[in-house]
Amino acid sequence: MTINKKFILGLSLSLAVYSMNSANAQDFRFTQKNPDKPEATEFWDPEVRVVTPGAVPSDAIVLFDGKNLDSWESAKDGSAAKWDVKDGIFTVAKGAGTISTKKHFGDCQLHIEWRSPIEPETLKGQQKGNSGVFFAGIYEVQVLNSYQNRTYRNGQAGSIYKQTPPLVNATSKMGDWNIYDIIYTAPRFTANGGIETPAYVTVIHNGVIVQNHTKIQGATNYIGQPTNPVHEKGPISLQDHGNLVSFRNIWIREM
Known part of the structure; x- marks a missing residue:
């Protein structure tokens, strides 16, 4: 394995770990390598939690x-x-x-x-x-x-x-x-x-x-x-x- 390949592999692993630790990581896991339809990159579930804004937000x-x-x-x-x-x-x-x-x-x-x-x-x-x-x-x-x-x-x-x-x-x-x-x-x-x-x-x-x-x-x-x-x-x-x-x-x- 060349140095360049090692670097690329290490970078890929780092990005994968980052994605797995992200609260919204599932939003970035595409099932297709090169999606050609707009709905392939749309995420519907789970629905975003609603917070009512105001002087004091509803979840505060x-x-x-x-x-x-x-x-x-x-x-x-x-x-x-x-x-x-x-x-x-x-x-x-x-x-x-x-x-x-x-x-x-x-x-x-x-x-x-x-x-x-x-x-x-x-x-x-x-x-x-x-x-x-x-x-x-x-x-x-x-x-x-x-x-x-x-x-x-x-x-x-x-x-x-x-x-x-x-x-x-x-x-x-x-x-x-x-x-x-x-x-x-x-x-x-x-x-x-x-x-x-x-x-x-x-x-x-x-x-x-x-x-x-x-x-x-x-x-x-x-x-x-x-x-x-x-x-x-x-x-x-x-x-x-x-x-x-x-x-x-x-x-x-x-x-």
Whole structure:
């Protein structure tokens, strides 16, 4: 067997494995090598699942309904979440600690709205409106008042914290609401603990793409390089960083 043939065979096998692992792989398995009729490349079954769109899609899990934090718990010890709920929003309660969803998620689409508090101009950088949205409890999309508030690029709102800066700064002014729509793809690990495919995230901030299918290097550590512990599904966590950041309208779709 020549090198060229080996290369072609290897490429064919790789494509076959990719197709078999794809959620829609069956759509690409043609029964004819060179189909000459249009219906040979049309797929009717199974029918595409219907989701009714709207402010909250029909298949979404509502994580905050404006009334209580029953879907959340303390990230530290699993006790009841103690953040303050009032008028359809909830706010970090200083000293209450980070909270996490009771349910764990893998690949998902998350919608979350957040608001920085009105804070003194003497506060700067990471001191202002600091919180974070974590996937699997270890990958942080930064929440920060980045409106006319300079800080390190990979620590401002919309960044993959300490890794990848946002493409642009789309932050609303202090006291106004910000909207994150985040598509998260969980990492896959090999049997021996290696990374088969890394985690990826797309972040749309106030209607503007600020992370475009960005590779997550690993856990977003405050100090040191990213680490890659093997894990399964994990919670969505919201950080208590000592600032009175508020949240509302949180829902998630599993993919």
